[in-house]
Amino acid sequence: MNPFIIITFLPHLESNQKFKLASAEFKNEIIFINPFELNQKFIDSYPDSKYFIRIGDYRYKEVISHLKKFPITYINPLNQFVIFRSKALTFQFFWKHHFPTPSTLLVSENNSKVLTEIQKALPFPMVGKLSESSKGNGVFLVSNNEELKYFLETHMQTHQVLLQEFIVKSAGKDVRVFITENELLSIERQNATDFRSNLNQGGKAIATSLNPKELELCIKLFKLTGLKYAGIDFLRTDHGPLFLEVNVSPGFKGIDDVYGKDMARRILEIKGSR
Template sequence: MALEFFPGLPTMARSNWRVRCPLLKGVCMKIGILCFTPLGRKLFVSDLLLKKTARLLGHQAVVLRSDRFQFLFDKNQPRFFYKEKKLSRYDAIIVRPGMTTDIDLKISVIKQLQLAGHTVINTYLPIARAKNKLRTLQILNHEKIPVPRTVVISSMDHLDYAVSLIGQFPIIMKAPYGLQGAGVVIFETKRSFVSATDFLSSIVKNNVVIMQEYVREAKGKDIRIFVVGNAVVAAMERKAKKGEFRANFHLGGSIQVADLREEERKFAIQATRALGLDYAGVDILRTNDGAKVLEVNSCPGLEGISQATGINVAEHIIKYAVKKALLHK
């Protein structure tokens, strides 16, 4: 199944890579994969894998590019077009929101699909929550799901106080929006932090900044847990490459199957549910105080998790989409 997408998949994992029959025999659905890749750029491997998996499961599947949609609002009901033609009916649309700028504007297409009556996985509001790291922290904290010690500021006047609240260096600094490790930097010492004051001023001037403790005992590792519905379907341990502190697979981090603890499984499901997501990649750190949720990703990549575990996560997403669509019929 789609092994050309995963040249690094271990031999043992390859032998277990099988696509089973559709959820219900005879059920053939029309499924759209909504991606936000700019026109002229290649689609992500994950988008193509979802399409191929859906087809192998007996469904019709196409990739829909967000830039190809048009809306018409007038005295009649709003109308929806794709490539200048009336949008055909889809049983389910799986959203892959891989954007980091103009998020509120770009995800309006998701809301319009929902208003038009399409079954959407993940929906507008949960994606808006997950794409905003500050909003995610607020929700997780409210639900008493543990997170690393974090301070949020919107003025340079409070930078020193924020550092004192964190307690010690290194300190991780994040922009509220980011993907695959982008917008995340580390300051190893106070000296490096002070030397970057001008740079930080330009960031803080236009945005809030999230400052977070660096968890030494994690040793550059985190756990990516893939949740679909209310179930954990796969998990991998990621380790940052030498000289890097971010463990992201797309930044060269190494990956292997994770042996999950019950606490980690519980927090991953709770975090996904708290944000209202149908599926998510939940990043967890192992600390001396137990598991802490680092991030909840509404557009998790499928390539790394599939290579590490040999599990076709795309199949789980497609089957979940089919179940949700059947319930909405």
């Protein structure tokens, strides 16, 4: 049997170990490999295997550049990692395809004129985000002019940054939709002590059903991404969903815990070809 190949820096993560357990059902070996150890000799040894990329923010641009050297069709295309690992590119994707989002500014300069324009466009508090961050890291609540200056001065030299409308009604809450070509499951993530809802920031997950508009937009968005599986995040408002993120390598602990599903097995079942 052809082994499943998981490209990751952290094979001992709980989600990666779930892949190892799930692979036994298929009677397939699972091989974890550091992205930078992948080479043509290795690929030639496993020409018919499925390759899954499970990486976070760490050195992801270098990882993608390295993986592009090889003639592999990965489960979830490399080019989509480039788009959806960047919040700035993700929002440009949303806008191009007319998906509703919170009011968002991509900030490229830091001067008095820019500060004035930001304050005209967005009221305090607003949300500051680093474009290449995940799991709630690199997300800040900016409550006044001094905090805005500090956020820009601290982060703009090393990161692309976004400023976003703070949706008061959705503070500490969002919806995560785990979706494949054959299945869709949704949870609401809630955090009573932090405006960020991420489970990594102390949030909890409960089952939730999507209304017809949410369902329609999530399926449409998933089809447009070209992905085989994804995590789609949005905020619920009185005017409908506002989209935040498409995760190309989503964790699935919340989904597994709430629904008692084995999402690792479902991901391994996804069809792919070299």
